[in-house]
């Protein structure tokens with residue numbers, strides 16, 4: 001499942017509607033310090049279900065909303081959309097009837113966030129599972145934070161096993177088993 005487009009509105013420093021096309025192959029993001037490169041990667045993690053604001057370098061979830069800057073006032077809403085190529089029909093059955101899927105997450109101040117897939121409201125869990133099955137997601141080992149290699153080397157065996165399971169694409173299965181056991 002390939003990413004085709006990332007769309008941001010009011011997310012961190014991206015006050016205005018901004019769209020990035022993600023072409024096949026390697027993509028580099030370059031720019032001066034503070035221009036928003038890390039914010040871009042955080043937007044990707046956020047739309048895939050990141051629920052720890054600390055991992056977003058924030059002190060609360062509302063901090064991902066554009067806080068004002070320059071001559072622009074703060075916004076009250078942030079939205080990130082990620083368009084996926086589903087032509088291989090690899091998405092879970094509930095979403096598997098279209099060639100492209102747009103996953104969006106929208107947050108309003110003090111209202112929490114809402115996820116949608118192609119406009120239909122879904123649970124955070126559904127979005128997390130969608131990406132976990134595709135061996136990616138907010139906590140995916142495909143996204144390597146600064147300092148993370150050292151953390152993995154120094155981690156306890158259980159934590160290291162989780163990283164390997166996510167890399168192997170079976171994290172979604174464990175998550176479903178856990179959900180089934182709770183029922």
Ligand code: ATP
Nearest residue numbers: 012013033034035036037038039063064065066067
């Ligand atoms: P570096 O090269 O130093 O790593 P970078 O390109 O990764 O820089 P980011 O860390 O993505 O830059 O962006 C930091 C900028 O984003 C700062 O100027 C900060 O003020 C701004 N920023 C972060 N959160 C918000 C917010 N909620 N509203 C407005 N601006 C924000």
Ligand code: MG
Nearest residue numbers: 034037038039
């Ligand atoms: Mg950075």
